[in-house]
Amino acid sequence: MNKTHLSWGTTHALGLRAARLxxxxxxxxxxxxxxxxxxxxxxxxxxxxxxxxxxxxxxxxxxxxxxxxxxxxxxxxxxxxxxxxxxxxxxxxxxxxxxxxxxxxxxxxxxxxxxxxxxxxxxxxxxxxxxxxxxxxxxxxxxxxxxxxxxxxxxxxxxxxLKALPGALYELGVAVTVALSVAPQLVESVQRVARARRLRAGRPRGLRAVRAIALPVLHDALDRSLRLAAAMDARGYGRTGTATRASRRLTGTLMLAGMAGLCVGVYGLLDPSVPRPVGLGGLAIGVLLSVAGLATGGRRVARSRYRPxxxxxxxxxxxxxxxxxxxxxxxxxxxxxxxxxxxxxxxxxxxxxxxxxxxxxxxxxxxxxxxxxxxxxxxxxxxxxxx
Amino acid sequence: MIRFDHVTITYAGAERPALDDIDLSIDEGELCLVVGHTGSGKSTLLNAINGLVPHFTGGTLAGRVTVAGRSTAEDPPREFAELVGVVGQDPVAGFVTDTVEEELAYGMEQLALDPVVMRARVEETLDLLGLADLRERGLHELSGGQQQRVAIGAALTAHPRVLVLDEPTSALDPTSAEDVLATITRLVHDLGITVVLAEHRLERVIPYADRLVVLAGDGTARHGDPATLLAGSTVAPPIVHLGRLAGWTPPPLSVRDARRRAPALRQRLPVTPPTPHRATNSATTASDSTTTDVALAAVGVIVRHGTVVAVRGATIDLRAGQVVALMGRNGSGKSSLLWALQGAGRRAGGTVRTGGLDPAKIKPVEARRLVGLVPQTATDLLYLDSVGAELQQADRDGASAGTARRLLDEIAPGVADTEHPRDLSSGQQLALVLALQLAVTPRVLLLDEPTRGLDYGAKAALVRTLDRLAAQGHAVVVATHDVEFATSAADRVVVMAGGDIVTDGPATTVLTASPTFAPQIAKILAPLPYLTVNQVADALGDKSAAQNVVPPTDSLPAQS
Structure with a gap:
């Protein structure tokens, strides 16, 4: 297996073919x-x-x-x-x-x-x-x-x-990833409990049936998420990066201002009575500020990517x-x-x-x-x- | 390396501290084994090493826990990630990604290691743990043993100096468990990693341990050399009991040690044990299969899950008064067979007859009167918020009032009506579910992996319960991975592999025939057909020693 981290220049000739592997x-x-x-x-x-x-x-x-x-x-x-x-x-x-x-x-x-x-x-x-x-x-x-x-x-x-999201949105990506992996486990859990219900007589109907399935499943899910959270904590999830209090404030200000700019821009573009340059300008400033906010926010998270x-x-x-x-x-x-x-x-x-x-x-x-x-x-x- | 400096941990609302003034120091490169009954604070001790207790769980910590000189009081657990690797009981619960390779890299990504370093470490770890063939596989397609090895690998890639494992083999079959334990010992010997390990089944780990920490159950701990500590402990594997009986000091810890000392003992023992391996009423045990009646007859049972054939044509007779241990590696079809026999699970072919009926063809309410099943996750059956409510519900479901309560008191005395079922220990939960299922007096009782997470005391209590059920004329099947449990509980052993029943015979024959399924005593005393310490004690005429091993069976009047 070749180490794929040679500089761009040397890999260029190889790269043409390597990229097609x-x-x-x-x-x-x-x-x-x-x-x-x-x-x-x-x-x-x-x-x-x-x-x-x-x-x-x-x-x-x-x-x-x-x-x-x-x-x-x-x-x-x-x-x-x-x-x-x-x-x-x-x-x-x-x-x-x-x-x-x-x-x-x-x-x-x-x-x-x-x-x-x-x-x-x-x-x-x-x-x-x-x-x-x-x-x-x-x-x-x-x-x-x-x-x-x-x-x-x-x-x-x-x-x-989701991994391609900018660093500032990393937590959002993780939340979605975890939700994606929890969903099938929840389905499995429901199937298991529903199957186990047959073993207990009575077979409650209506609300009690919901309870008989929901309670063990929810308990399971809560248990599992706690254990997952503990495991993630133990493995270093959420270590703070190089961000300081000042830079966190800067991120917040940039994002807020950016969002405000975006709102003004969109409103200006949709409302015909507002001059067009105001709308376009607002949009442009909003986008710029948001991008800057995302960039400074990304410093909050110190992590690298495996085989990006x-x-x-x-x-x-x-x-x-x-x-x-x-x-x-x-x-x-x-x-x-x-x-x-x-x-x-x-x-x-x-x-x-x-x-x-x-x-x-x-x-x-x-x-x-x-x-x-x-x-x-x-x-x-x-x-x-x-x- | 790890230092507990007069550590006391108290959870909010608890009457007494979970750990009380623990003073302990674990040196670099040691394998430290932590033992104790359920609820004695094993997990608290393990999780305190990287600060999950009290940072994550809450509670107050007095004293100091330091790892490599860093105190857990100052930093949260995530800052200890490159120092302490943690592997839990259920590897699946800790998986964050979905393929083997990504899972191995996850911890390193959090530590912001360079991609080149990450790639190299992932490759090393794949080789070290023998996972190279599985690198692109989904984590959920792996067997239990493979998953546990991935979890260990995922902790190792961060190159921690301490590895903490909380009962890593409790869900594994004997072979996979050996595999995982062999991996752990290799890490200790080759990499010099300090390992702290909690494990219920002492017999598997004790030969490898350098230090033993015994939690007494009241928050205090004793620690020191395993052989010395175990010599006086009641919580000890059969091999130590045998050592005590034979007067070997210090007691042997590995089968090899014991076997080298055993020739003299073998000379003293009669060729056939004077007593059977189980002290049950011999009139009801099925030594003579033709005289006891068949409680359930299954012929050619086939179970398929989609394209996977879980059980391919199993034929089995369950006899009244007999306890059958159903063994075999993970995924060999044990659970599928049990569910098919109960009638609640799928059955693609074959017949099951019990009490003249097919349990799959009648209503579930009636089927459970014929065959009771305690599933692997027993708590799936519990959905009310107090023990009392569960028991009343069971009585309403077809038993006369008070039946379930009486059964529960027989199996596990002292469980109050007001307690929440989820707060009970795993042994008590199992007892509660057993009581619920037994309330309608099914003639056949099936238990799927009941010993998971049970300590020696709870297992001995379960053996007594099963003995009593057999004496009352129930036919009992227990699917289990625990060889020593099967030895003390079963009259007959059925071994499954790849969906087939490969062996079916009296426990004595089956358990002495194969090294995988042989209990320690059988391994030591082979070719003599002894299975338990009690048999050896009886043969030597030493009754007092036997009392220590398995608490006496209480004499409940048999009812039929």
Missing amino acids: PRGLHPVAWWLWALALATAASRTSNPLLLVLIFAVLGFVVTARRTEAPWAKAFHYYLIMALIVIAIRVVFRSVFASGITPEDHILFRLPQLQTPDWYAGIQIGGPVSLEATLSAALDGLRLACLLCCIGAANSLANPKRA DRWQWPELVVAGSGLITAVVLAAGTGYDPAELNPGLYPLSWPTLPPLPTAAILVAATAAFAAPPPPQRQPPTLPAGAHP
Whole structure:
């Protein structure tokens, strides 16, 4: 195993190939890529482009996910996506609205008579092809956003993603990590106690049943968290870093001022009567102060990271490929922006604009740029082979 | 290295101090063993070393505890992290991350060590503890012994000079426990780490200890050379009792020591022991299996959890008046088999008949009248806020009024109605759950790992209870890892491995046949088939010595 802490210059030549060795990609790169695709998806209702994004997501996830439990979550997101589409279509059919005379009527649902004061919403009645299609396309876009998040979750280890938080937010990250590991233990605890209930007669019902399960489980959970806290304390969690009382005050002041600046900025941007420079200026000052606060706050925590994820060229390519897609679909130049949102009147088969299509396909290069995930159990070397 | 300077620790609201004027000094590189009954202050003593007591638990500390010259009064426990490593009873409770490698690095990350140093230390520790193959595995996929080794490794990576272990082997099967203990002794010998260890099962650790601290139970402690201290102690492993009986001074502490002195003793002993290894009513013990009736018959029981086959076709008959010890390594299917026999657990195949019925096919309320099960975490069954309420609930659940109370008084006298079940000692909790389950007089009683966390006294009390139940005609099965307990409690031993029943036979035969499951006395006196000190005492005609070992069984009228 080579020591990977040579200087950047010497590793550069090696680095090109070393960066492609099986490893987990930096979680932030995956999140950037997925969020960029989500941005792209939110810009279009062209079913062909949306389906293409789905295809890219599916392809990259299958190519680069690990064997870890969170990596198996993608198909749950797909199921959820289908449910979203179905719900949208059903609601649109039942609460029919905006049906124009030239619509193609598919079938009629029995119509409910609504009282006068409830006018405007119609329950049941004719279901048109156009309304159904528009609902399905809306649903498809929402489903696509959902699957983008799902892909990020399946590709990046959520706990490693939390590790990328700045030092000042370290405690927050730990709290989430602990909660993530406590949840499955709580489920196990509930199952165990529920099973043990069979052994005791009576099988209380209602409130007493809740008590019979909740009390032992809560007791268990409290016990466990106390022991975890003791273990973490004994292992050095929460050692104070180099921060002094003065620097802690400075952090507090910076964060407060930063938050105030952010509030002023957002308010200024949203309220049209406030001059625009005030809003932008407030936002900029707020961001600056908050970043400074986070930086000084990070000194409060003295800790280092074991095998930190490093940002190498595959990370750049992955994040970049996503960003290209987002930029092309958001800018709308070089092609007819109307092709992104084809109209339903008159009904026609949507076209596949070449530039956005190419941009979405660029995002698929992530599957090749990202290094393959590490093998879970390294294959044993044949006898005689030198490691 | 570690110095207790007239230390008295009192918890808020306690009548007497948990530790009373302890004056103790542990030198560099020593393995110090702390023993004492449950509640005698072992954990308090251990946790005081890095300041968790009183910083974390509360209470007042008088006197001074210093480690390498630093007093715990001045700094919180986290500042002792690079000096004192702590490993608890349940390794899972202390895990912060989710893979082996990250867990090993966690402590070092808190100490802000350089990444290069961290990587090197993780690799060293993986090798030292034999965990290299498991480095990327999830912590929850590991066996108990592996988890405990990871916990030890996680404490070691910070290169502490003191390692504190609170009953590290209490949940492990004999082989994994040996593994962990071997690891600990290796650390003491190779790295010169000072180790402070608490352990109930003395017989496993005593050969390796340099110093013994005996907590008397009233807060005071005696300490010194293990052999000298144990010679006069009632809390001692069977090997010391045997040494006393044979007049060996100082008493031997390891099987090897004893065996080298044993030839003369073996000459004096008859070839077959004059008494059986258990002093139960021989009319009801199943030496002749054809005459006693079958209380529960299971044929070809299969249990699957998803794709994992936990029990593959187990066939077993439980006979009235017989105590069966169910043994086998962690994960061999013992619990799954017990749950399947009770009817509350899954069963994918096979038949179970008891009292002409299949307990899985009838209502749980009726099933528990046929087969009672005390689960591994006995407290799962307790949900009311006083002992009295639990007992009343049990009576309402189908027993006549007062039954549960009477049973509890028989098993563990002196548990008041007003006490909270969670405040009881583990022995008393077990007694309470046993009383609840026995109140409806099931003919078959199954106990899953009841000895976990019990001291010698509580174990002897459990043996007496099981003896009495057997004499009353119950069929009893105890899943246990504790060889010495199985020896004193069981008539018959069933060994499981990988979901199969691999051995099923009389305790004498099974326990003397394999070194893993042999009690100390059997190892020392082999090839003579002696299992307990009592048998040796009887053979030598020395009744007084036997009285010391197992308190006399009280004579309760047998009811049937």
